[in-house]
Amino acid sequence: MRISTSQFYNQNIQTMDNEQSQLATYYQQLSSGTALTTPADNPLAAAQAVQLTMVSASYSQYTTNQNAALTSLQLEDKTLSSVTGTMQAISSQVVRAGDGSLNDSDRASIAKALQGYRDQLLTLANTSDGAGNYVFSGFQATTQPFTNATGGGVNYHGDDGIREAQVADTRQVATNDSGSSVFLSVPSVGTTPVSAGNAANTGTGTIGRASITNPVVTTNGHSYSIAFGGTAAAPTYTVTDNTVVPPTTTAATAYNANTPIPLGAGMQVAITGAPNPGDTFSVTPSTAPQNSSMFSTLDSMIAALQQPVSNNPAAQATLSNALTTGLSAFQNSLTNVTVVQASVGGREQELQALQTTTQTNSLQTKSDLASLTGVDMVSAISNFELTQNALQAAQQSFVKIQGMSLFQYIGG
Missing domain, CATH: 1.20.1330.10 (f41 fragment of flagellin, N-terminal domain)
Incomplete structure (x- = not known):
């Protein structure tokens, strides 16, 4: 196989260019990380x-x-x-x-x-x-x-x-x-629930906190009003559920300060003292x-x-x-x-x-x-050194080989 001079030059230059490009790549990696x-x-x-x-x-x-x-x-x-x-x-x-x-x-x-x-x-x-x-x-x-x-x-x-x-x-x-x-x-x-007395009351009745007797009864969340009637000597009260439509009112019941007043089916409240006829109290939900x-x-x-x-x-x-x-x-x-x-x-x-x-x-x-x-620095440095040595070897080999010819051999 014959190798022309131009082919020889091109192959060696291409090899050195590739090595130079690879060397530049490794240098860029080392410098930038x-x-x-x-x-x-x-x-x-x-x-x-x-x-x-x-x-x-x-x-x-x-x-x-x-x-x-x-x-x-x-x-x-x-x-x-x-x-x-x-x-x-x-x-x-x-x-x-x-x-x-x-x-x-x-x-x-x-x-x-x-x-x-x-x-x-x-x-x-x-x-x-x-x-x-x-x-x-x-x-x-x-x-x-x-x-x-x-x-x-x-x-x-x-x-x-x-x-x-x-x-x-x-x-x-x-x-x-x-x-x-x-x-x-x-x-x-x-x-x-919140108990309250009407500020316009004239008697000495005081209301306590409402207590829940049956937690599952839905009427515990209703609003109630308690109205006193009868006479001062024999007071009575009625309880009105203001939440239902129309409101419902219980029959008049004799008042006893020692007996809690039932509200609906699951709640009661105590009123003590001596309410006067016409006095009113209320028990309303906490969220009112x-x-x-x-x-x-x-x-x-x-x-x-x-x-x-x-x-x-x-x-x-x-x-x-x-x-x-x-x-x-x-x-x-x-x-x-x-x-x-x-x-x-x-x-x-x-x-x-x-x-x-x-x-x-x-x-x-x-x-x-x-x-x-x-970049793996150890690997990159090793590759850089290897490529640099390969480039130097290619350059030195090219310098020596490019000067050789048949005429020089005959003349020698």
């Missing part, structure tokens, strides 16, 4: 690297969302802890106010203390984060949720919106609770609007404690009824706050678990991506 500089280096690995990069970016965003959500929930949790502590202090003061040995001045002092606690509750209800976003305003994050209402209670300027954060591929977590759900509502489960706002409840108790009742048995009975009503409704509100706080705590625990999982998955993804695109 990346095995994939272009998709052409390894199309399959490049496609996998794109997928892993997208997954890694998702984990980074989830981590950011989880941290932000956890910060919001921790602020709410801390605020609700303060609310709970304040409400417990209020309950203690109300119980103390029911002490019959106190005078009007003592009760007025308790009313002032309760007003201070109320101001604390309003401040807590208007808590905001460092960025000026209110915790309990729903979607209206920059709007102060609560202001005092004329005549007692508060006005709510937020909405019922629940802000959610995407914290995993298929999981969103609520990062707030609306002010209406925390401060202006009461759950039906775990709370008790008049029982749901902790601020309205607190304002009613403060107003009742500010009224003088000394040496006035009827006024003392009215105060006792007001405190019984207020304390029952306020305890229901406290139950609601603890339920919300438990929900917040559960979400915090979930986020902390997700943070651990996300961090683990993120590290694994980054490791897989590094294995796919990174």
